[in-house]
Amino acid sequence: MTRPTIEDVARIAGVSIATVSRCLHMPDVVAVKTRERVLNAVRQTGYNLNAAAQSLRQRRSNTVLVVVPDIGNTFFSEILGGIETEASAAGLTMLIGDTGRSDTGRSRAREDAYVRYLLNGRADGALLLADPQAAWFDIPTRNAVGLPPIVAISEVGPQSGPVTVSIDNEGAACAAVTHLIALGHRRIAHVAGPQSNILTAQRLAGYRRALGEAGMTPAPDLEFPGDFGLASGRAAFDLFRDHRPSALFFANDEMAMGFLSTAYAAGVRVPRDVSIVGFDDIHFAQSCIPSLTTIRQPRSEMGATAMRLLLSILAGQAPASVRLPFDLVIRGSTAGVPDGHGADTRMASSPAPRG
């Protein structure tokens, strides 16, 4: 028993295949009586159109490829939600590709595979939750002919191609650190993201800018390395112990959460002993102990905006990048400077910042 084709339906309904196709796509141009006969035949045979044949003929797959660096990262899921809403409203399918955390051998192969999908015609366009300038993506696509349109989200640099959706990461980081400064903190450390990630530099820059604006000098020994993972948050605790900042600004929430549990186990209390700010406002940030002060990105909106942008490009319109607003969400992990802290302050005193 093989899959019925449009021809089977046509035969049973006693019409031509053209009419069957019209019944399915432009029902109003075919006579009611005929339409009924055809739809009956469709039901009777259990017909479903062949997607491959359709794409081949239409030269379009009605699919959009979404490349995610790590599907396990809860940060991305809400973006995906926003994308999905807009995509399905437009009748498009989302093909999600997970490249896996970079630097692993596996991820390289997957990246290649996803680039190929794009070149293959498997997708009509792509949404990249990654830097389009990353070598794996940029090089093979640079002079590809007939490359479908691409919109990059979140991880975008100053010259990340023509169309991007992002927040002002530097500004957000600056706001986060300024919040700490306003609380009276003077020794503020930053736990950075992975070297290779473009967001790392942006958030670090924001951290430094905030210090500068408050008249302080960034101290290199308070810039801790990290990689966005729980473990590197835990590792940051050792550095914390060595350098004794009164507050830490983490480049993402996951690291902040890793720090939180390690600190707790070591008897260090947040925010009594140290204040913590994260970045992203992931799902669990509200139910950490204590709940996490962090930067919220309008994730769902970012996804939706990017998808709309892609659709407009597909419709032939001129693209324009979008920058969306962020929020500083103040929760329980930040408070004033602990008593007595700052005795040995290295970053020294200046009056409270503009607040």
Place this chain on the structure above:
Amino acid sequence: MTRPTIEDVARIAGVSIATVSRCLHMPDVVAVKTRERVLNAVRQTGYNLNAAAQSLRQRRSNTVLVVVPDIGNTFFSEILGGIETEASAAGLTMLIGDTGRSDTGRSRAREDAYVRYLLNGRADGALLLADPQAAWFDIPTRNAVGLPPIVAISEVGPQSGPVTVSIDNEGAACAAVTHLIALGHRRIAHVAGPQSNILTAQRLAGYRRALGEAGMTPAPDLEFPGDFGLASGRAAFDLFRDHRPSALFFANDEMAMGFLSTAYAAGVRVPRDVSIVGFDDIHFAQSCIPSLTTIRQPRSEMGATAMRLLLSILAGQAPASVRLPFDLVIRGSTAGVPDGHGADTRMASSPAPRG
């Protein structure tokens, strides 16, 4: 400038399209000299084969559909990882479909869409991280002709079709509760999952069985409702306050984490005042405060196994369901019964936690 076809390559290389195709798929049967000429032409034109044409001709899409109830749930991502590894080893693409949390209007439309992909020939098979008996899936596929093979993972009932990969949820729940009983707990509550989910019944049954085996009678007022979300874990705190169990077994980790933060805010300490067991061992379970005792499912292995199963079915072999082992992971959220529990203790006063 339009996409080059195989014909363009053939013309430039001065061969027939058949030879080009052979160069790409069975390079060894074509003369080295010819091969070089063809590969040069491929590079020169920037040719990529058209996926739609290929699927149409081969009657196979080299794609597997993975339907996930909620991509934001970290529980699923590791399963996806396991699937991906096996899939890409076999040269298959993963098409991930997120149906969204059930009960929302949107999810209905997406479910339909994914069923259609299956019937469409967009995928050669499907992995379902959901109950294949769910109405949205079962009804439209029941008598579809030429339905590709399907393997269900995790959320499977006794008659969930022929091929499934799962753990013994009832047994795991029983083990979790038995652990609490062994610690001396006698008033043990269960926070269940959503009604509609098949896992809910299985884990509840395990809870009851453990009580029964220990000679206790399950008390209906200690069976709290839940929906797998953070918020329902928080809501369970009110019920906890009313009914005073000395321990709670949650049907998943996310609810346990919701409870944890609410309890903390209310001054109730875990495990001093109440012991907590979750289910799933999600990423953040290790960095809760305190770290969460839970049931670990071999998620990556489940995904990989399911994918291998699907491949073997596609290869024409007879399928057989697989049941994988689970682990009880004992961490910091469980301890013996608090002193004086069982009286009308108002919890409050007791010495500071171990910090």
Place this chain on the structure above:
DNA sequence: ATGAGCGATGAAAACCATTACATCGACAGA
């Protein structure tokens, strides 16, 4: 009457690759 206009339908080309089969030349064995 006649032809223009219109609605409904059919015939056939086009989309691009894979693959069974045919062809061709060269070479070995008889």
Place this chain on the structure above:
DNA sequence: TCTGTCGATGTAATGGTTTTCATCGCTCAT
């Protein structure tokens, strides 16, 4: 020299749909 084999390549059918253009039978205005 002839035949059989073999390796390399070409020819052409095939897959299922969409879409353009043609056709056909009407009606309505002239």
